[in-house]
Amino acid sequence: MEQSRAEGAVYLPSRGRLRAEVLIVLGISLGQAGIFAAIRLIERYLAPAPIGTQTSVLNPSQSSINYVDLLIQVLRIGFSLMPVLLALYLLSTHGNSALRRLGLVGRGRVWWADVGWGVGLAAAIGIPGLALYAIGRALGQSVKLDTSGLPDQWWAAAILLLAAAAAAILEETVVVGYLVTRLRDLQWSVPAAIIASALIRGSYHLYQGWPMALGNVVMGLVFAYVFVRRGRLAPLIIAHMLLDSVAFIGPELIPAHVLDSLGIT
Numbered sequence: 001m002e003q004s005r006a007e008g009a010v011y012l013p014s015r016g017r018l019r020a021e022v023l024i025v026l027g028i029s030l031g032q033a034g035i036f037a038a039i040r041l042i043e044r045y046l047a048p049a050p051i052g053t054q055t056s057v058l059n060p061s062q063s064s065i066n067y068v069d070l071l072i073q074v075l076r077i078g079f080s081l082m083p084v085l086l087a088l089y090l091l092s093t094h095g096n097s098a099l100r101r102l103g104l105v106g107r108g109r110v111w112w113a114d115v116g117w118g119v120g121l122a123a124a125i126g127i128p129g130l131a132l133y134a135i136g137r138a139l140g141q142s143v144k145l146d147t148s149g150l151p152d153q154w155w156a157a158a159i160l161l162l163a164a165a166a167a168a169i170l171e172e173t174v175v176v177g178y179l180v181t182r183l184r185d186l187q188w189s190v191p192a193a194i195i196a197s198a199l200i201r202g203s204y205h206l207y208q209g210w211p212m213a214l215g216n217v218v219m220g221l222v223f224a225y226v227f228v229r230r231g232r233l234a235p236l237i238i239a240h241m242l243l244d245s246v247a248f249i250g251p252e253l254i255p256a257h258v259l260d261s262l263g264i265t
Contacts, residue, residue, distance in 0.1 A: 010101070011094040012185050021090055022182050026200070029083035030175050034203030041206040041213075044143065051209055052140030059163055059248065060149035069151065073159045077166045084170055087178035102177040103232035111234065118238025121226065125219050126243050136211030143209050147248045157249060164244035172236040175200050175220070176227050194224040 012018065026032070044051045062072035091098035099105050106114075136142025150156040175197055183193035198220030205216040223236045 010096055010185075013093075015186060018182060018186055022179065022186075025083060025087055025090070025174065025178065028086075030171065030200060030204050034200055034206070037204045037206040037213075041209070044207070044209075050140055051143060052137065053144075055144045055146055056207060057146045057149040059147065059160060061151055066151070066153060070153070070155050070159070073150075073155075074162075077159070077162050080166050080170055084173045087174055091178065091181065101181055102173070103227075103230070104234060106232075110232075114232055114234040115238060117226070117230070117232075117235035118242065121222070121235060121239035122242040125222065125239065126246065129215055129219070129243070132211055132215040136209055139211070141209050142211050143207075145208065145247075147250075160248040161245055164248050165241050167244050168237045168240035171201065172223070172233060172240055176224050176236055177233040180224055180227060190228055194221060194228065197224040 013021070023031075044054055047054065061069055062076070063069040088098040091101055097105075133142060133145070137144070148156065148160055150159060179197050179200070180193045183196060184190070188196070198217045201220035201223075202213045202217035206213045223239075227233060227236060
């Protein structure tokens, strides 16, 4: 039986339907990615080459034919956002407003505050994250991340920036906005919802090695906490987009000897 609502309250399906909904959304998106990332981590440790000598390409080329590659890249980015639309649709049923529940509405000054929080979060997470990657590489427990396997074409930078934006929207909407909201609808405590969100974020980064997965768990705790306290998803999306944009484009702009000196090549 579906839960009724008083005037002005949020409509909620039954707990059984909510549990099934959460499992389906995660099963076709980041939950699935977490399972495959865990298997990939096991594979890396079983491989003859040490994990520290292995490389993971984050944005690989999809075709040797230039414009076919471009087309596939655009389609891949577009289809990656389908779970976002599903999550927003499910949060919007029966007259609910998904945008309002996720804090994606507001006047101009609210959005400027979101930008400020996003930049601050990016700095707070990005600098320690860079250090963690360097430490993981020094310990031989993190794979080398090749953030661009794209060909040297005029469209490569644009695709990398679009990929950064898509990843930010997908991860923050599904694993923070949607998941924390639905777990709270299921009457999970705030700490439990935050921890669950962070653990899932860490799980789908396991393919990079356990240090980076652990770092993403910490990032997940901070991001989910900020979402719960502020009720705004936009700062998280902005911060994540800035982090990934720097990660994807930075290695193409920073001289190789500088990267070598930082121990992040």
